[in-house]
Amino acid sequence: MRLFLALAMLLCIAAHxxxxxxxxxxxxxxxxELADLLLVQxxxxxxxLVIGYGAALGVSGAxxxxxxxxxxxSPDISxxxxxxxxxxxxxxxxxxxxxxxxxxxxxxxxALGTLALLVGLAGRRADTTTLxxxxxxISLAAGAATSLALALAPSPFAFYxxxxxxxxxxxxxxxxxxxxxxxxxxxxxxxxxxxxxxxDLVGLxxxxxxxxxxxxxxxxxxxxxxxxxxxxxxxxxxxAIGFVGLVAPLFGRRLSRGHPGSAMIPAALIGAxxxxxxxxxVRAVPLDRPIxxxxxTALFGTPLFIWMVVTLRRRxxx
Amino acid sequence: xxxxxxFEVALDRRLQPTSLxxxxxxxxxxxxxxxxxxxxxxxxxxxVEQAGGKVIIDGEDLDAAPEARRRxxxxxxxxxxxxxxxxxxxxxxxxxxxxxxxxxxxxxIALFELDALxxxxxxxxxxxxxxxxxxxxxxxxxxxxxxxxxPLSNLDPYWVLRLVDIFRATADSGRTLLIALHDLTQLPRxxxxxxIAGGRIQMDETPAELVAGERFGQVFRIxxxxxxxxxxxxxADRQSSP
Numbered sequence: 001m002r003l004f005l006a007l008a009m010l011l012c013i014a015a016h017x018x019x020x021x022x023x024x025x026x027x028x029x030x031x032x033e034l035a036d037l038l039l040v041q042x043x044x045x046x047x048x049l050v051i052g053y054g055a056a057l058g059v060s061g062a063x064x065x066x067x068x069x070x071x072x073x074s075p076d077i078s079x080x081x082x083x084x085x086x087x088x089x090x091x092x093x094x095x096x097x098x099x100x101x102x103x104x105x106x107x108x109x110x111a112l113g114t115l116a117l118l119v120g121l122a123g124r125r126a127d128t129t130t131l132x133x134x135x136x137x138i139s140l141a142a143g144a145a146t147s148l149a150l151a152l153a154p155s156p157f158a159f160y161x162x163x164x165x166x167x168x169x170x171x172x173x174x175x176x177x178x179x180x181x182x183x184x185x186x187x188x189x190x191x192x193x194x195x196x197x198x199x200d201l202v203g204l205x206x207x208x209x210x211x212x213x214x215x216x217x218x219x220x221x222x223x224x225x226x227x228x229x230x231x232x233x234x235x236x237x238x239x240a241i242g243f244v245g246l247v248a249p250l251f252g253r254r255l256s257r258g259h260p261g262s263a264m265i266p267a268a269l270i271g272a273x274x275x276x277x278x279x280x281x282v283r284a285v286p287l288d289r290p291i292x293x294x295x296x297t298a299l300f301g302t303p304l305f306i307w308m309v310v311t312l313r314r315r316x317x318x
Numbered sequence: 319x320x321x322x323x324x325f326e327v328a329l330d331r332r333l334q335p336t337s338l339x340x341x342x343x344x345x346x347x348x349x350x351x352x353x354x355x356x357x358x359x360x361x362x363x364x365x366v367e368q369a370g371g372k373v374i375i376d377g378e379d380l381d382a383a384p385e386a387r388r389r390x391x392x393x394x395x396x397x398x399x400x401x402x403x404x405x406x407x408x409x410x411x412x413x414x415x416x417x418x419x420x421x422x423x424x425x426x427i428a429l430f431e432l433d434a435l436x437x438x439x440x441x442x443x444x445x446x447x448x449x450x451x452x453x454x455x456x457x458x459x460x461x462x463x464x465x466x467x468x469p470l471s472n473l474d475p476y477w478v479l480r481l482v483d484i485f486r487a488t489a490d491s492g493r494t495l496l497i498a499l500h501d502l503t504q505l506p507r508x509x510x511x512x513x514i515a516g517g518r519i520q521m522d523e524t525p526a527e528l529v530a531g532e533r534f535g536q537v538f539r540i541x542x543x544x545x546x547x548x549x550x551x552x553x554a555d556r557q558s559s560p
Contacts, residue, residue, distance in 0.1 A: 069402040193485045204413055204455070211364040211394035212466075213385045258405035258439055 001255055005269040009051070012276035016047045019280060045178040046170045050279045051272045052182040053234040054244055058271025059189045059264045060227035061245030062252055066260035067220045070131055071253075072308065074246035075111070075231040077131075079138030081242065083114025084228075084235035085166055086146045091236070093153035093162070100237060104192030107236030108184065111228035114138050119224065139271065167292030168241035170279055181237035186229040192264060199261025218239065228277040241294045243301020244271050244278075274300075321494040322463050324363055326371035332358040334518040335371065340496070340510075342462070346491040347505055348498040349523065350514035351538060356498040357397060359514060360465045363496070364394035375463050386416045389459040397467040397498075399448045404439035407432055407451045410478065414458030426454040429484065445472045457488065463486065464495045470504065482507050502548070505529065513537060 018024065028035035061074040068078075075081045087110020091097040097106065116170040122134035124283065146166070150158045164171070197218055202209045233244070252267030253260065278296040285291055321342035328335040333355050340346060348356045362369035365380055373380040375391040383391055395416070401410065411423050427436050430450045440448050449472050456464060466485075470478050482504050489495050489509070497508075505511060505525040513521035513528055515537045521528050526532055535541045540548045 071402075201413060203405065204401065204410070204452075205396055205398060206360070207364075207366045207396040207398075208394060210366040211388075211389045211392065213365075213383065253403065257409055258403045259409065260403050 002266060002269070005255070005266060007272070008233075009269050009272050009276075012273050012280075013047060013051060013249070016050060016276045016280060017043050041175070042172070045175045046279070047171050047276075048182060048265050048318065049178045049238055050275050051233075052185055053238055054248075054272035054275030055247035055268040056185040056189050056230040056234050056271070057241070057275070058248035058252060058267035058269070059192050060112050060230045061271070062249035062260065062264045062267040063192045063195070063199060063223045064227055064245075066202060066263075067216075067223045068131060069203075070260055071250065072246070072312070073131060073135075074249070075227065076139075076240070076242040076245055077135045078118050078156065079114040079135050079142055080111040080118075080228060080231050081137045081235055081240035081245075082142035082146070084108065084111040085240045086110045086142045086235035087113070087173045087232065089146050089149045089153075089162060089166075093155060093158045094149060100177045101165075101184075103236040104184055104233035105182045106232075107234075108141075108229045108232030111232035112225060114142055115224045115228055119220075130291035150302070159176055164290075164292060168239040168294030168297070169289055169290065170238055170282075173237060177237045183229040183236045184233040186311070188226040188233075192223065192226045192230070193268075195223065196261035196264055199264075200259045203260045239292070239294065241275065241278075241297050243297045243305065244274050246308075247301055247304050248274060250304075288300075321376060322363070322496075323374040324371065325374075327359075327362040327369045327373065328371060329358045329362050329367060329369050332517055333362055333369070336362070336365075336518075336519060337371075338512075338519070340494050342492050342494055343489050344494055344509045345485055345507070346494070346496045347506070347508040347511040348496060348514055349500070349502065349511055349528075350520075352539075354515040356514050357467055359519075360394065360467050360496065360498060363463075364392060364465050368392065389414075389416050389461060391455045391461055392463045392465065393459060393461040395452060395456040395464075395466040395469055397471070399445050399452060401440045401448065401452075404441050406437050407440050407443065408436040408438050408505065410451050411454045411458055414455035416459065422458060426458060429470040430454045446474060446477065447499065449473060450481075452478065453484075457484075460493070462493055464493065464497075466495065466497045468498050468500065469501050470497075470501050478504065502529070 024035050027038050057075060063177050064073045064078060065071055075142060084107035087106040088103050091103050091106030093206055117138055118134055122130045150162050197215050201212060201214060202216055248271035249263055249267040251270050252263035255266040256262035278293050281296050282290050282293050322340040326335040326337055336359060348359065350356050361367055363373055365373065378391060379389060408423055408427060411426050412418065415422065427433055432450060434511040435443060435447055440451055453469050456466060470481060473481065478501065485495055485497065486507060508525050511523060511525045511528040512519050513534055520537060521531055521533055535551065539551045541551050545551050
């Protein structure tokens with residue numbers, strides 16, 4: 001099954017890089033070098049970002065769910081994505097930062113701030129209701145603060161400028177932007193993956209994990225910080241994209257036989273595939289202007305989310 | 319030779335500085351009223367919380383032992399039976415081992431009669447069934463010391479007897495077990511019983527001596543009637559007074 005997933009991801013990478021084929025063909029007819037340029041300068045950064053961001057969302061979603069012991073914890077539900085958007089807006093429109101890496105730092109700082117707030121408000125092993133309510137409150141507050149920061153920003157075009165990006169967009173991203181997002185996200189994701197076994201053991205309860213010599217509290221803080229870096233860096237470049245970080249771990253756990261930590265690798269592959277498909281859909285929609293990719297992920301994510309809430313409710317009342 | 323030596327382990331107000339020596343092969347019951355400190359003592363010995371002092375198992379300082387070694391030294395079963403994730407019963411048992419060992423897993427599945435449940439997710443099992451799976455997980459790595467918090471609660475009578483059999487056999491194979499329990503009918507099958515109340519060990523006797531002791535009745539506020547049944551002290555006093 002994992003092999004099948006890896007193959008599917010490779011297929012998605014190829015499709016994302018090459019589709020639609022017509023512009024590449026036309027460019028090739030004019031000048032083969034132009035086609036190469038198109039592929040390397042325009043398509044490649046976008047594909048790398050899509051795959052990297054999707055994988056980062058899958059891994060951080062799975063890791064956050066493992067430490068919160070809750071299948072609804074994820075970068076978007078916890079408010080981390082909104083927090084990084086706020087961080088990046090403040091960095092870009094108020095502090096005047098233009099360097100992609102500096103913006104990525106702002107994004108990670110924003111995500112870290114919201115996750116710290118979530119732990120403060122709801123506690124680390126919060127029940128589903130508390131977690132959802134606290135996450136919702138934080139997301140709403142961060143969203144409102146982002147709008148305020150844009151409305152009052154020195155640049156009168158800030159709102160218009162930021163709209164596409166805020167809902168998630170991979171259009172016209174450069175290689176240096178992709179690097180600014182993917183290098184920190186890649187390192188953070190790799191460090192999260194190293195904690196797979198520990199997160200599986202925490203699945204037996206923090207007390208059992210502690211008796212085995214693990215430090216669950218420290219592990220939680222590490223996971224929160226690393227997830228914030230992974231998601232924050234990606235959000236600062238490609239905007240806040242919902243539901244992938246929630247849904248990918250859900251299916252990831254089906255492949256890891258329920259183990260929360262081992263679900264990280266399948267969740268990474270599923271997240272990458274989902275985001276690549278969503279961005280392919282953005283390109284396929286025959287409109288003059290691109291619709292934000294966050295809209296597409298919300299379209300398939302919302303029904304799934306509702307289904308999860310209903311099944312959880314059924315299990316809780318059973 | 320001692321299997322477990324604990325020096326001055328303590329947990330804020332819940333457990334006063336406590337020291338304990340247990341030889342290998344001993345099946346030790348921890349009894350006491352709710353909130354008396356049984357769980358705290360187990361948690362302090364398992365190093366679940368910062369409990370100070372020292373815990374030595376088979377001559378080895380537990381705090382200095384790396385994860386793989388700890389599994390050989392000690393296993394802790396908390397009183398909670400909650401498992402959030404839909405992990406198959408057989409995989410939960412496997413998490414008790416540091417490397418895959420199908421033979422050991424099969425042995426435990428047979429021992430705990432889990433064949434029909436082995437591939438079912440534990441979050442879908444009944445509390446009693448889950449208790450068996452989690453106990454099997456605790457035994458998986460054949461640790462020298464087992465710290466089990468109320469392993470007999472939520473079980474039907476057959477499984478209470480079976481588990482005590484399993485614990486007895488584990489102790490007879492040279493391992494040490496400290497088991498918190500409320501079911502006093504099982505006490506005679508233990509080698510030693512500690513009465514824990516007010517955050518400290520109040521009595522440390524054989525089960526028969528413990529139950530016969532005046533302190534036991536005082537702490538639990540119960541006493542044995544003429545037929546050997548337990549009754550509430552206050553109620554009995556009230557009835558006997560004119």
